[in-house]
Amino acid sequence: MRDRATVAKAIREALDVVRDDGAPIDPEGELGLDSTQAMELIMEIEERLDVSIPVETLADARTFDQLCAGILRLDS
Numbered sequence: 001m002r003d004r005a006t007v008a009k010a011i012r013e014a015l016d017v018v019r020d021d022g023a024p025i026d027p028e029g030e031l032g033l034d035s036t037q038a039m040e041l042i043m044e045i046e047e048r049l050d051v052s053i054p055v056e057t058l059a060d061a062r063t064f065d066q067l068c069a070g071i072l073r074l075d076s
Contacts, residue, residue, distance in 0.1 A: 001075045002049060007068050014044035015064075027064045045071065 015025055018033065018040045033041060042053050051074060061067035 002051075002072065004068060004072060007049065007071050008064075010045055010048040011041075011064060011068060011071075014041050014048060017044050025064055029064070030062055031064065031067065 012025060015031075018037045031038075031041075038058055042055070042058055045051075046053055049071070051071070053071060053074065057070040057074070058067065061070050
């Protein structure tokens with residue numbers, strides 16, 4: 001089972017790879033990804049956490065915090 005800190009770190013690292021704007025990540029702000037970036041983000045997170053993430057998990061998540069919560073729910 002993953003903890004929130006581990007998941008958050010993986011998402012931050014994956015966002016750094018996918019987003020090239022270098023903007024700070026606002027946990028409550030929109031992720032602001034296009035469809036290609038969203039798929040790249042899922043693949044990066046899956047690799048970092050060794051987990052399979054359904055596309056719906058990202059589609060339902062508009063913010064960093066929501067994505068983190070969605071991934072944590074996969075363990076339950």
